Amino acid sequence: MKVEIWSDVACPWCFIGKRRFESALENFEHKDEVEVQWRSYQLDPTLPQHYDGTETEYLSEIKGMPQQQVRQMFEHVTAQAAGEGLSYDFDKIVVANSFMAHRFMHLAKEHGRMDAAKEALLSGHFEHGEDIGDIDYLVRTGVVLGLDEPEVREALAGDKYSAEVRADIAEARALGVNGVPFFVLDRKYGISGAQPAEVFGRALQQAWGERSPLTVLPGNANDGATCGPEGCN
Template identity: 65%
Template sequence: MKIEIWSDVACPWCYIGKRRFEAALAEFPHRDAVEVQWRSYQLDPSLPEHYDGTELDYLSTRKGMAPEQVSQMFDHVAAQARGEGLDYRFDAVVVANSFTAHRLIHLAAAHGKQDAAKERLLSDHFEHGQDIGSRDYLTGLGGELGLDAGAVAELFTSDKYADDVRQDFAEARALGISGVPFFVIDRKFGLSGAQPSATFSMALERAWQDAHPLAMVNAGGPGTEDGTEKDGGACGPQGCAV
């Protein structure tokens, strides 16, 4: 079973959704048969590489929200994050374009370290005030993830993985995704937002049953003179067969 998750490392609900999904997956009996793939999405592709201002300034000026409304939103989201063991510090968030960070995630995916890269970027952005658009920060993170220094440097001297990121954007549009996080299971089931873990659990179970329907054993097999199998003894609403 394959689960694709569209999200932005600059999205606070995406980190909360990641934690809730992970809690559900940890309890899923068939978790070892589940492949998780992180897909890129940008909430604001027009954001400059670096923005001179706080997260509150950004949302209130560029998004047209009143500062008081933004502060209330921060308090609510931070409380939800604490419920998942996360320590959001919106006052320290560095506003930056996430495009190169997404390219780093694709590079990490090529080396089997996609989830580790995603986790670090989300945590560093929302909990530790790191600049996810900074070359120095991304280079250091690549080293900590064990990625080749030359491959990381290439992110800043070429368009490597840029087309992969844009392809993720295009697929999101094709699927009608307009907000993140968004979870797609086997390209059949979709869940929007940071749903409760119980909702993720139900979705996982439904998708698994859909992909592995109950199959009858020995139906129509040999065993009688006409080559068909008699039904085994069973009971129903009208009584028991003899």
């Protein structure tokens, strides 16, 4: 079974949703047969490479909300994150465009390290105040993940993997995704938001239970010649 997860590195609920989904998957009896694929999404593609201000100021500006209301929202999200073992620090967050971080994740995917890259960037952004729009930070992260430093630096200095990021975002639009995290199970079921682990668990069970083995239609045996590991007949 394949689970695709559209999310943004700059989305606080995406990290919480990742933890809740992982909790459900860990308790799923068929977890070893589930392929998880991260897909790119940007909450604010118009954000400049870096925003000269705090996360509170940024959200207050784009949402037209008083800063006190934004801080109250942060307190709620921080409490929810703590419930999943995460230590959010909104005062440390560096506001930056996430496009380069998504490109980095596609590079990590080429080396089978996409999930580890997602974890590192979300933690770096929300817990440690790292700059997800900074090439040097992404290069350091890549080295920790076992990627080749010159390869990472060369890829991010150019335009590599931009098409893949844009394709993910376009596909999300085609599927009707207008918020993240968004989970798609076998292209049959969609789950919006950082739902409780129990919701993800029930969805995994339902999607797995409705998977049907391929039905082979009857035909003329004389015309149905095939080749297999043991030869042809």
